[in-house]
Amino acid sequence: MKTAIQSLPKMLVCHSPFIAIFAILVIALTGCGESQGTFALPEGNAESGEATFILIGCIQCHSVGEIAWEGVSSKNTIHVPLGGKVGKVKSYSELVTSIINPSHKVDKKYLQEPYTNAAGQSNMVKYNDFMTVQDLVDIVTFLQGEYQLDRPRDIDYYPNW
Ligand code: HEC
Numbered sequence: 001m002k003t004a005i006q007s008l009p010k011m012l013v014c015h016s017p018f019i020a021i022f023a024i025l026v027i028a029l030t031g032c033g034e035s036q037g038t039f040a041l042p043e044g045n046a047e048s049g050e051a052t053f054i055l056i057g058c059i060q061c062h063s064v065g066e067i068a069w070e071g072v073s074s075k076n077t078i079h080v081p082l083g084g085k086v087g088k089v090k091s092y093s094e095l096v097t098s099i100i101n102p103s104h105k106v107d108k109k110y111l112q113e114p115y116t117n118a119a120g121q122s123n124m125v126k127y128n129d130f131m132t133v134q135d136l137v138d139i140v141t142f143l144q145g146e147y148q149l150d151r152p153r154d155i156d157y158y159p160n161w
Contacts, residue, residue, distance in 0.1 A: 041096070041137050049142025052135050061124065064146050078114050078123060083146030090147055095140045100128055 053059065054067065063069035064082040071079055090098075097104050102122035106115070116122055 044137035044141030046142040049138035053139055085148050085150035089149050095143050
C-alpha cells in the first residue's frame with residue numbers, strides 16, 4: 001500500500017489541478033531569481049569579483065572606485081574608467097555583454113583610437129577562453145555596485161509613446 005507521501009504528486013496532479021498549477025507557478029517564479037531576460041546566471045560575489053578584476057588584469061585598462069589604473073606600467077595608453085555616476089546605471093546584461101562580447105556595443109566616446117580599431121572593433125582583451133563563468137558573475141556583481149545613478153535620462157520618464 002502506498003503511503004500518503006508517495007501518492008502526493010499523483011494526488012496533486014490528478015485530483016487537484018489548482019494545487020498543481022499553483023505548485024508549478026511557485027517553482028517557475030522562484031526559479032527566476034535574479035535573472036533578467038531569458039537566462040539566469042548563478043549568484044556572484046562582489047568581493048571575489050574585485051580580487052579577480054585586479055588579478056586577471058582588467059586594471060591594465062580600467063580604474064574603478066578606489067582601484068587605480070595600472071596601464072602606466074606597460075606601454076598601454078587605454079584608460080577606460082568604470083563605475084561612478086552615470087545617467088543610466090548599467091544593467092547586469094549590459095555588463096556581461098561588455099565583457100564577453102566587447103565589440104557588440106561600444107559607447108560613442110570610445111569609437112576612436114586607442115579604444116577601438118579602424119573597423120570599430122573594441123581593443124579590449126578577450127577573456128572568454130580562460131575566464132570562468134564564476135569569475136564573470138563575480139566581476140559583474142562587483143561592477144554593478146560601483147555605478148551610482150546621477151541624473152536619470154529624461155527618456156526614462158517621458159518615453160516616446
Ligand atoms: C587591453 C585593454 C583592456 C582590458 C585589459 C580590459 N578592457 Fe574593458 N574595455 C577596454 C576598452 C578599450 C573599452 C571601451 C570599448 C568597449 O566598450 O569595448 C572597454 C570597455 C569595458 C566596459 C564597458 C565600459 C563602458 O562604459 O561602456 C566594461 C564593463 C569593461 N570594459 C570591463 C572589463 C573587465 C571586467 C575587464 C577584465 C576582465 C576588462 N574590461 C579588461 C579595454 C580593456
